[in-house]
Amino acid sequence: MSSKPSELEPFEFTYTIDIAPDPNEELHINNVQYFHFFAEARNAYMSRVGCPGYDKNTGMGYVAASNHCDYKTALHSPDKIHIGVKTENIGNTSLKVIMKIFSHAQNVVAAEGYTVVVPYDFNTNTKMGISDTMKRLISRTDNVAL
Numbered sequence: 687m688s689s690k691p692s693e694l695e696p697f698e699f700t701y702t703i704d705i706a707p708d709p710n711e712e713l714h715i716n717n718v719q720y721f722h723f724f725a726e727a728r729n730a731y732m733s734r735v736g737c738p739g740y741d742k743n744t745g746m747g748y749v750a751a752s753n754h755c756d757y758k759t760a761l762h763s764p765d766k767i768h769i770g771v772k773t774e775n776i777g778n779t780s781l782k783v784i785m786k787i788f789s790h791a792q793n794v795v796a797a798e799g800y801t802v803v804v805p806y807d808f809n810t811n812t813k814m815g816i817s818d819t820m821k822r823l824i825s826r827t828d829n830v831a832l
């Protein structure tokens with residue numbers, strides 16, 4: 687699919703995953719796998735907006751404080767899925783990142799969800815505030831009000 691599915695137009699960032707044929711798949715892709723798809727796309731999104739994951743030199747990174755998924759239809763292999771990712775809300779200590787999975791094989795939205803992301807200091811095991819720099823980087827990508 688060369689262009690973005692219309693269902694993902696509201697998303698500036700999309701990420702594509704090819705789901706390989708799986709001979710062990712019984713009826714559908716396991717629902718837990720959707721969270722892996724969300725995490726992979728979210729990590730790519732965070733890197734793209736300039737907020738990469740864990741930095742072993744500083745011990746700083748971010749964690750998923752909460753995950754949510756509304757399943758719309760079952761995914762099957764093989765398939766190519768497109769995942770739209772954007773930040774919906776920037777708080778003082780967390781971001782709400784929304785995601786939507788589009789199945790190329792079925793031509794439908796397969797799932798919608800969100801993750802609450804928290805910057806985290808792994809040296810002290812404490813959450814951190816959202817820096818002004820991080821807020822600007824994300825706001826610039828997704829036009830989120832600060």
